[in-house]
Amino acid sequence: MDHGFSTRAIRAGQTPDPVTGAVVPPLYLTSTFVQDGVGRMRSDYEYSRAGNPTRTAAATQLAVLEQGTQAFITGSGMSATDLVLRTTLRPGSRVVLGRDAYGGTTRLLTQVLDSWGIETIVADLCEAAVLEEALSRSASGGQLVWVETPSNPLLQVCDIAAVAEVAHTHGARVCVDNTFASPYLQNPLVLGADVVVHSTTKYLGGHSDLVGGAVVVRDEELAEALKLLQNAVGYVSSPFDAWLLMRGMKTLAVRMDRHCANAMAVATFLEQHPLVSRVHYPGLPSHPGHETAARQMRDFGGMVSFNVAGGRAESIRVAESTSVFLLAESLGGVESLVEHPAAMTHASVEGTASAVDDDLLRLSVGIEDIDDLIDDLGRALA
Numbered sequence: 001m002d003h004g005f006s007t008r009a010i011r012a013g014q015t016p017d018p019v020t021g022a023v024v025p026p027l028y029l030t031s032t033f034v035q036d037g038v039g040r041m042r043s044d045y046e047y048s049r050a051g052n053p054t055r056t057a058a059a060t061q062l063a064v065l066e067q068g069t070q071a072f073i074t075g076s077g078m079s080a081t082d083l084v085l086r087t088t089l090r091p092g093s094r095v096v097l098g099r100d101a102y103g104g105t106t107r108l109l110t111q112v113l114d115s116w117g118i119e120t121i122v123a124d125l126c127e128a129a130v131l132e133e134a135l136s137r138s139a140s141g142g143q144l145v146w147v148e149t150p151s152n153p154l155l156q157v158c159d160i161a162a163v164a165e166v167a168h169t170h171g172a173r174v175c176v177d178n179t180f181a182s183p184y185l186q187n188p189l190v191l192g193a194d195v196v197v198h199s200t201t202k203y204l205g206g207h208s209d210l211v212g213g214a215v216v217v218r219d220e221e222l223a224e225a226l227k228l229l230q231n232a233v234g235y236v237s238s239p240f241d242a243w244l245l246m247r248g249m250k251t252l253a254v255r256m257d258r259h260c261a262n263a264m265a266v267a268t269f270l271e272q273h274p275l276v277s278r279v280h281y282p283g284l285p286s287h288p289g290h291e292t293a294a295r296q297m298r299d300f301g302g303m304v305s306f307n308v309a310g311g312r313a314e315s316i317r318v319a320e321s322t323s324v325f326l327l328a329e330s331l332g333g334v335e336s337l338v339e340h341p342a343a344m345t346h347a348s349v350e351g352t353a354s355a356v357d358d359d360l361l362r363l364s365v366g367i368e369d370i371d372d373l374i375d376d377l378g379r380a381l382a
């Protein structure tokens with residue numbers, strides 16, 4: 001039976017406990033599992049780095065939501081990113097990274113994995129010719145295209161199917177960081193991507209109470225390689241974080257609908273405000289990626305960025321003047337957040353090709369009452 005998104009979110013992997021009938025799968029806070037004899041296990045589990053039933057339940061739920069076959073639940077978005085990079089790349093490999101990517105991803109590639117012999121090219125993935133050119137040079141260890149769409153922090157939108165087509169002609173794999181959209185708004189594997197990565201810290205967890213990550217794939221061989229490295233190194237979440245994630249994912253659709261509606265209203269308000277010089281939100285017809293977003297996403301997401309007229313000092317003043325929007329890094333929780341990317345989340349890429357404008361503010365628009373959010377921004381800008 002082909003259930004809808006919310007039914008799948010609530011039921012996939014969520015089998016009632018066979019012992020007690022508990023509707024919510026139990027939290028298995030255990031590092032190890034008793035054996036009936038040497039090598040005679042009572043279940044599929046022997047040690048929680050290799051596998052834990054709570055993590056399996058969350059992984060099954062997410063794999064179904066992303067329309068993949070296997071998911072791996074890790075301790076952070078960055079560990080999920082590293083798991084993918086180290087599984088798919090070798091010395092001599094090249095990564096083609098979208099121009100506007102999460103600063104931590106750029107840092108990992110250019111300040112850590114560079115010394116492992118992995119080359120990173122930053123390119124505008126929205127331009128097919130640019131991508132063709134980047135992939136046409138040979139790379140002895142294979143190539144990976146890393147896409148973030150909508151991107152962090154400029155909300156640029158990239159056509160995933162188009163990127164996958166070009167990448168696959170060159171024998172390159174495509175990984176999409178789907179953190180900003182969540183599987184409710186977009187399913188990159190269906191659009192042709194080979195791997196999906198999430199920071200589950202954000203919309204999937206949804207309540208700013210966990211740090212976690214995930215990788216989702218369809219390819220069995222890739223899944224085996226990911227499984228090996230996950231266990232070999234210990235790219236795992238605690239059972240408790242997996243349990244919180246599972247709970248968060250059940251309400252993803254209702255939360256996202258509200259995030260999207262509130263973000264659209266906030267973006268529309270900001271676009272006509274005299275102290276705002278530019279608004280970045282894919283839901284606005286003025287956004288260059290609006291048509292692509294309308295085609296590949298169910299809705300336009302909960303993230304909005306904008307440039308404040310008056311420069312860095314003025315933008316920092318605005319970020320420090322809100323009260324409903326809390327000044328904090330991260331995103332995707334029920335509460336609204338504001339941050340200054342150049343000084344906060346993207347400080348590590350200052351002075352590089354990925355640097356961001358210093359008058360830019362990023363909003364994670366929460367699910368509070370929209371009148372309160374607009375009133376708060378109006379007061380801060382005034």
Ligand SMILES: Cc1ncc(COP(=O)(O)O)c(C=O)c1O
Pocket residue numbers: 076077078079102104148152177179180198199200201211212213330
């Ligand atoms: C798009 C994106 N990917 C990955 C990450 C890293 O996730 P984590 O902080 O869970 O390691 C973040 C964090 O903000 C992010 O915004």
